[in-house]
Amino acid sequence: MRAYLAAAAAACLFAGGCATSGDADPAQLTASAPAAVYPSTYVRRPGPPTLFRGGTILDGAGGEFAAADLLIADGRVVALGQNLAAPQGAEIVDAQGRYVTAGIIDAHSHLGVYPSPSIQATSDGNEATQPNTAEVWAEHSVWPMDPGFERAVAGGITALHILPGSANLFGGRGVTLRPVLGARTVQEMKFPDAPQSLKMACGENPSRVYGSRNSSPATGMGNVAGYRQSFAQAQEYRRNWARYRERMAARTADSEGDPPTPPDRNLELETLVGVLEGEIVLQWHCYRADEMAIAIDVAREFGFRISAFHHAVEAYKIADILAQENICAAMWADWWGFKIEAYDGIRENIPFVHAAGGCAIVHSDSDVGIQRLNQEAAKALSDARRAGLTISRAEAWTWLSRNPARALGIDDVTGTLEVGKAADVVLWSADPFSTYAVAERVYVEGALMHQRGAARSPPSDFELGQSYWEAGQ
Amino acid sequence: MKTFAVFVFSLLSAAAAVAEPILIRDGRVVTNAAAGVIENGDVLIDNGRIAAVGADIAAPRGARIIDADGGWITPGVFAAMSQVGLNEISGSGAPDDASISGDRVSAAVDARRAFNPGVSAVPVTRIEGVTRAAIAPAATGTMFSGQGALVSLDGRPDSVFGRPFLIVELGETGAGRVGGSRAALWPLFEAALRDALEYPGRYRSGQGGVVLNEIDAAAVQSYARGHGLIVVHIDRAADIRELIRFKRANPALRLVIHGGAEAWLVAGELAAAGIPVIVDPMANLPDRLERLAARLDNAALLHAAGVTIAIAPSSETMDAHQARLALQLAGNAVANGLPWDAAFAAITRTPAEIFGVSTDLGVLERGRIADVVVWDGDPLEVSSAPTAVFVSGRDYPLVSRQTRLRDRYNPAND
Incomplete structure (x- = not known):
C-alpha cells in the first residue's frame, strides 16, 4: 500500500497539483481516480478494548503462542503476550482451550458480483463482450446485500478481494473489501487505501469464449498476442500523456498560443498504465506452469510486476521460479480435473510452493469455500506432512492471512497480529485445523462482526422477512 | 525417468492378488452396526469378506498382519x-x-x-x-x-x-x-x-x-x-x-x-x-x-x-x-x-x-463384503487420511496419478 500511496502522490506532483473538482486533470490517470473520485466511505465500527485471555494464538506471521493473551483496542492490536492487564472498560474473552488467529483474507472471491440468488440478472462478474475490458471495475457490480458476505464472515473472513471473472484476457479491476454486514453501499465496504487490482486470465477460458465467437483470442498464442498488443498500446498511451504533461509543465504565465490539447482518455488503457506504474496490482488467473512462465516473460517485456497467479494448479512444478520472481500463488487445496488445465492438480500444491520459499495463499473462488478456508489449509498442511515436509501450523496460517495481505498490497495494515496492525481477529472453538472448529467470534478492525449463535436479524435485506425466517421467530 | 518405469509396473500390479487372510489389528473399529465402536479392535478379512470383527482376534495360519497402529478401522x-x-x-x-x-x-x-x-x-x-x-x-x-x-x-x-x-x-x-x-x-x-x-x-x-x-x-x-x-x-x-x-x-x-x-x-x-x-x-x-x-x-x-x-x-x-x-x-x-x-x-x-445393497456393504460385520479402510485418525477430520484401503478384500496401494506427480516434484525428495 505504501507503494501505491507514493505513486499516487507522484502522479499528483506530475500533474501539477491534485485537483479534486469534477474537472480534475485527467492526466492523473489511475492514480487519482480511485482515491479522489471513488473513495471508500468505510468507517471502523466501534468496539470496546478486548482482551482474549489464555488462548493458543496463531499470529499469521508464522508465530504460535500457547496460553497467551491478545489485547486489542481502537481497532488495533495493542499487545500479545502473557498475563496482559485488562484496561478500564475492556471486555474479557476467555480463550482458554480455544484458538485466536489473525483474520482470514480471501484473495479471490466473486461475492457480490456473482451473488446469491444466482439468476440471469445477478450474474454481474464477467463483462464477456470483448477480450480486453480493463476499463470495468468489479466494485461497480458488487451487490452489498449478497447473503454470501455474512456466511463468509461466519467462516472467519475479515477482508476479501472481489475480482471480475476470467472470460477475458483483461477482466477489469478488482477491489478489496471489508465484509461489513449491513453495508448499504459498496463504498462502505471498500478497504481504505487498498490498491485496486487488474484481473488477467491465461489459458482456456478466454480462448474458448472468444474462439467460439470466431474472434481472437482463439488459442494460447492468441492470448499472449492479446496481452502484448494491449500493453504496447498502454505504453504508447503513457508516452502521449507524458508528452502532454511535459508541454504543460514547460508553459509559463506568458506562454503564447493555445495550451496543448490533452490526449483522449481511454479507460481501458488507464488501467493498464496503472499496472505499468505499479499502482494497480496484477492478479493473473493462470493454471499451467508453462503458461505462468510465459506470463512472466510478458511482464518482463513490458516492465510490470505480477503480484499473484491465481488458481495456479501447477504452481508446484515451478515453485522455484515463482519464489525467485517473488510472485505469490493463490491456490485451492484439492480442486482438480474440472478442465484439462486443472488436470495435474495435486494435494501438495500449496505446501510445495511454501517449501520453495514462495508466497503460498489459500484462496476460495467460491461462495462455499470461502466459509472454511481454514479447512483447506488443514488439508494442505496434513498432506505436506505426509509428503515429508516440516511445516508448522503457525506457518500454514500465513497462507490464510499474511500472504494474501501481501498479494493484495494491504500487508502494512493487516494480515498479522503484530502490534499496531488492524485488530482482525478470529476466536475459534478449537484448533482451526480441525473440521469441527467453528469461528465463535470474528472481529473486523476490533469490531465484533460475527458471534456464533447470537440471535439477530439477517444482515442482508434480501433475507429479512422471508417467510421461513419469520416462521422460525 | 527411473520413477516412471516403476510407476508403469506398479499400476499393472495395482491390486495384490487375494490369497491369504488379512488381519488388521489394534485400531478403533467403527462397525456401524450393533457392536458400535470397538477400541483396540481387530478385523479379519478372508476370501473378500469380513471373517471376524472384535478384540484380540487370533491370526489364522498364514495370515498377513496389518497393524492399524491405533488408527481407525471403518467400512469403506x-x-x-x-x-x-x-x-x-x-x-x-x-x-x-x-x-x-x-x-x-x-x-x-x-x-x-x-x-x-x-x-x-x-x-x-x-x-x-x-x-x-x-x-x-x-x-x-x-x-x-x-x-x-x-x-x-x-x-x-x-x-x-x-x-x-x-x-x-x-x-x-x-x-x-x-x-x-x-x-x-x-x-x-x-x-x-x-x-x-x-x-x-x-x-x-x-x-x-x-x-x-x-x-x-x-x-x-x-x-x-x-x-x-x-x-x-x-x-x-x-x-x-x-x-x-x-x-x-x-x-x-x-x-x-x-x-x-x-x-x-x-x-x-x-x-x-x-x-x-x-x-x-x-x-x-x-x-x-x-x-x-x-x-x-x-x-x-x-x-x-x-x-x-x-x-x-x-x-x-x-x-x-x-x-x-x-x-x-x-x-x-x-x-x-x-x-x-x-x-x-x-x-x-x-x-x-x-440403494438396496446393505446386506453386503456399509457395516463391519462377519459375512459382509470386505470394503475396509484404515485411517491415521478420525476420518471426518480433513487432516486425516487412509493408511490402507481394501475393496472386496483386496489391498490397494495408496497410489494415484496425483501421488505420482507429487513424488516427481516433492522437494522433500531432493
Whole structure:
C-alpha cells in the first residue's frame, strides 16, 4: 500500500497539483481516480478494548503462542503476550482451550458480483463482450446485500478481494473489501487505501469464449498476442500523456498560443498504465506452469510486476521460479480435473510452493469455500506432512492471512497480529485445523462482526422477512 | 525417468492378488452396526469378506498382519452421489458421458454402459477411502436425467454392481426443461409414468406415448411399478410437500430426495412419509430461489426429526473428481450439530441402505463384503487420511496419478 500511496502522490506532483473538482486533470490517470473520485466511505465500527485471555494464538506471521493473551483496542492490536492487564472498560474473552488467529483474507472471491440468488440478472462478474475490458471495475457490480458476505464472515473472513471473472484476457479491476454486514453501499465496504487490482486470465477460458465467437483470442498464442498488443498500446498511451504533461509543465504565465490539447482518455488503457506504474496490482488467473512462465516473460517485456497467479494448479512444478520472481500463488487445496488445465492438480500444491520459499495463499473462488478456508489449509498442511515436509501450523496460517495481505498490497495494515496492525481477529472453538472448529467470534478492525449463535436479524435485506425466517421467530 | 518405469509396473500390479487372510489389528473399529465402536479392535478379512470383527482376534495360519497402529478401522466410504468414471475431464470440451444434450433419449440413459473404471479419478478417489459410489448423469434434455449406477472403485472390469436408479428433476431444473413451470412439470411427470405403465401396449399399437418415446418408456416401466429407486432432485419446501402428496397417491413408488435444501422445513412430514434425503451439509446459501431457506444444520435437523439421511454434494456441485469430499461434508455436518455416528453412517451404511445393497456393504460385520479402510485418525477430520484401503478384500496401494506427480516434484525428495 505504501507503494501505491507514493505513486499516487507522484502522479499528483506530475500533474501539477491534485485537483479534486469534477474537472480534475485527467492526466492523473489511475492514480487519482480511485482515491479522489471513488473513495471508500468505510468507517471502523466501534468496539470496546478486548482482551482474549489464555488462548493458543496463531499470529499469521508464522508465530504460535500457547496460553497467551491478545489485547486489542481502537481497532488495533495493542499487545500479545502473557498475563496482559485488562484496561478500564475492556471486555474479557476467555480463550482458554480455544484458538485466536489473525483474520482470514480471501484473495479471490466473486461475492457480490456473482451473488446469491444466482439468476440471469445477478450474474454481474464477467463483462464477456470483448477480450480486453480493463476499463470495468468489479466494485461497480458488487451487490452489498449478497447473503454470501455474512456466511463468509461466519467462516472467519475479515477482508476479501472481489475480482471480475476470467472470460477475458483483461477482466477489469478488482477491489478489496471489508465484509461489513449491513453495508448499504459498496463504498462502505471498500478497504481504505487498498490498491485496486487488474484481473488477467491465461489459458482456456478466454480462448474458448472468444474462439467460439470466431474472434481472437482463439488459442494460447492468441492470448499472449492479446496481452502484448494491449500493453504496447498502454505504453504508447503513457508516452502521449507524458508528452502532454511535459508541454504543460514547460508553459509559463506568458506562454503564447493555445495550451496543448490533452490526449483522449481511454479507460481501458488507464488501467493498464496503472499496472505499468505499479499502482494497480496484477492478479493473473493462470493454471499451467508453462503458461505462468510465459506470463512472466510478458511482464518482463513490458516492465510490470505480477503480484499473484491465481488458481495456479501447477504452481508446484515451478515453485522455484515463482519464489525467485517473488510472485505469490493463490491456490485451492484439492480442486482438480474440472478442465484439462486443472488436470495435474495435486494435494501438495500449496505446501510445495511454501517449501520453495514462495508466497503460498489459500484462496476460495467460491461462495462455499470461502466459509472454511481454514479447512483447506488443514488439508494442505496434513498432506505436506505426509509428503515429508516440516511445516508448522503457525506457518500454514500465513497462507490464510499474511500472504494474501501481501498479494493484495494491504500487508502494512493487516494480515498479522503484530502490534499496531488492524485488530482482525478470529476466536475459534478449537484448533482451526480441525473440521469441527467453528469461528465463535470474528472481529473486523476490533469490531465484533460475527458471534456464533447470537440471535439477530439477517444482515442482508434480501433475507429479512422471508417467510421461513419469520416462521422460525 | 527411473520413477516412471516403476510407476508403469506398479499400476499393472495395482491390486495384490487375494490369497491369504488379512488381519488388521489394534485400531478403533467403527462397525456401524450393533457392536458400535470397538477400541483396540481387530478385523479379519478372508476370501473378500469380513471373517471376524472384535478384540484380540487370533491370526489364522498364514495370515498377513496389518497393524492399524491405533488408527481407525471403518467400512469403506460410499459416495452417495457422484459422476466418477463418467468422464476423465469435465470441461475443456472434452468428451463427457455425464451430460446428454437433446431429448432423443433421457430416462433410458444408462450410466452402467458408460462407467469407465480406468479413469484417473478412480484411484484418486479410492486412496481417500471411498470404495463405492452411486454415479449419475447430470443433464439430459428432459425432466429425466437418466439412470444412475452403483460402482465399486476397485478399478476392475466388473465394477458395476447392484441395480440402477432413475433420476427425475422435479424442481427448478425440471421446470426449466419442460417450458419453465412446475405447473407443467408435474402433469408431464405423471403422464410419463402412465406411458411407462402402458408400455409396451400403446407403443406396439402405434399410439405411442404422450410424453415418453419408446425406449424411455421401456426404461421407466419398472420404476413406475415400484421396482426401482427414483432419485428426485428437489429443494424447495413447497415442492417437497408436493412430492409427499404424490407419494401418498403412489405408495408403491420408491423415492429418495437428492438435494432437499429446504427439507428441514418439512422434516416431520418427510419422516412420516419415509422418504430419505441425500443432503449436502455445506449448502447454506440462498443461491437459488428454491433454496432460500438453506442452512448449515439441515442434516442435523432432518436426523433429529427421524428422517433417514445420506450425505453427498448437491446435484449442482457433484462432479467426477471430488467424490472424496463426502468425508469433509460429513465432518461439517458434525460441526453443525449432527452426531458423529449419524454423519459417518450417512456416507457409509445409509447410502448402502438407500440403494438396496446393505446386506453386503456399509457395516463391519462377519459375512459382509470386505470394503475396509484404515485411517491415521478420525476420518471426518480433513487432516486425516487412509493408511490402507481394501475393496472386496483386496489391498490397494495408496497410489494415484496425483501421488505420482507429487513424488516427481516433492522437494522433500531432493
